Amino acid sequence: MGRKQRCKRNRKKCKSLKVHPKYIGQRFRLFSKFEQGISLSDPESWYSVLPEKIASHVASRCRCDIIVDPFAGAGGSCIQLATTCTYVIAIENVYTRLLDAKHNAEIYDVANKIDFILGDAFQIFPSFIGKVDVMFIAPPWGGPNYENGDFFNFGRFQYGLSEIVDTFLQVTDNLAISLPRSSSPRQIASTIPEGRIFEVEYNYLNDKCKTITVYLGSLVKPLVSSSVVQQTDSMVDTQRENREQYPSQD
Ligand SMILES: C[S@@+](CC[C@H](N)C(=O)[O-])C[C@H]1O[C@@H](n2cnc3c(N)ncnc32)[C@H](O)[C@@H]1O
Numbered sequence: 001m002g003r004k005q006r007c008k009r010n011r012k013k014c015k016s017l018k019v020h021p022k023y024i025g026q027r028f029r030l031f032s033k034f035e036q037g038i039s040l041s042d043p044e045s046w047y048s049v050l051p052e053k054i055a056s057h058v059a060s061r062c063r064c065d066i067i068v069d070p071f072a073g074a075g076g077s078c079i080q081l082a083t084t085c086t087y088v089i090a091i092e093n094v095y096t097r098l099l100d101a102k103h104n105a106e107i108y109d110v111a112n113k114i115d116f117i118l119g120d121a122f123q124i125f126p127s128f129i130g131k132v133d134v135m136f137i138a139p140p141w142g143g144p145n146y147e148n149g150d151f152f153n154f155g156r157f158q159y160g161l162s163e164i165v166d167t168f169l170q171v172t173d174n175l176a177i178s179l180p181r182s183s184s185p186r187q188i189a190s191t192i193p194e195g196r197i198f199e200v201e202y203n204y205l206n207d208k209c210k211t212i213t214v215y216l217g218s219l220v221k222p223l224v225s226s227s228v229v230q231q232t233d234s235m236v237d238t239q240r241e242n243r244e245q246y247p248s249q250d
Pocket of ligand 1: 072078
C-alpha cells in the first residue's frame with residue numbers, strides 16, 4: 001500500500017474511532033514506525049500512549065534485567081523498555097490493547113523480549129514481589145480532559161496515586177511513575193511514603209511539557225558529590241527540601 005493510501009486509511013480510521021485529528025497528526029511522535037502498520041484500535045490508546053522519545057528516555061533510565069509495565073496499553077512504553085532491559089513483563093486488562101501491544105512490538109522487533117499478560121495488575125502484582133528490578137507505571141489518568149484544571153486531581157480516578165505507590169512498592173523499591181503534566185508537585189510529594197527519596201522529572205517534547213515522571217529507589221539520580229558519605233547526606237537534604245517545598249496537605 002502506498003503512503004497516500006495509508007494516510008487516507010489512517011484518517012478514515014481516526015474518524016471512525018472518533019479520535020481528535022490532532023492525534024493522527026502526531027502519529028509519528030507516538031510511534032516513529034507508525035506507517036509500518038502500528039495498530040491503535042480504540043480512542044483511549046491514541047491519547048494514552050507515551051510518545052516514543054519520552055518512552056525511550058524513560059527506558060534509558062530504567063535500564064535493568066527484569067522490568068514490569070503493569071499498565072501496558074498498546075505498547076508505547078513496553079516496546080522502548082525492551083530496548084534497554086533484558087526482559088519485560090507487560091500487563092494490560094483490555095484484550096484488544098494487549099493484542100495491539102504485541103503486534104506493535106513485532107513491528108519494532110522486540111516482541112521476543114516481552115511477556116504479554118492479560119489481567120488486572122492489582123490482582124497479579126503479588127506474584128512479582130521481590131522478583132523484578134524495576135516497575136514502570138503509567139496508569140490511566142482519565143484521558144485528555146484531565147488537563148482542564150490547573151492541576152491534575154489524582155482523587156478523581158479509580159486508584160489514587162498513594163494506592164498505586166503503596167501497592168507497587170511492595171514489589172520493588174525502584175519505581176518510575178508516569179503522570180499527567182498537570183500533576184501538582186505538592187500532591188506528588190504527599191503520596192510518597194516518609195523516608196523515601198524521589199525525583200520529579202518534567203518530560204518536554206518540542207518545548208512543551210508532555211508528561212511528568214517520578215522516580216524512586218535506585219532510579220533517582222544521585223546528586224554530584226565528592227564522596228559517598230557526602231552523597232548520602234545531600235540526598236537526604238534533597239528529600240527534606242522536597243518535603244519543605246511541597247508539604248503534605250493532611
Ligand atoms: C496510560 S495507558 C498506558 C499507555 C502505555 N504506557 C503506552 O505507552 O502505550 C494505561 C493502560 O492501563 C490499562 N489498565 C487500566 N487498569 C488496569 C489494571 N487494573 N490492570 C492492567 N491494566 C490496566 C488501560 O486499559 C490502559 O490501556
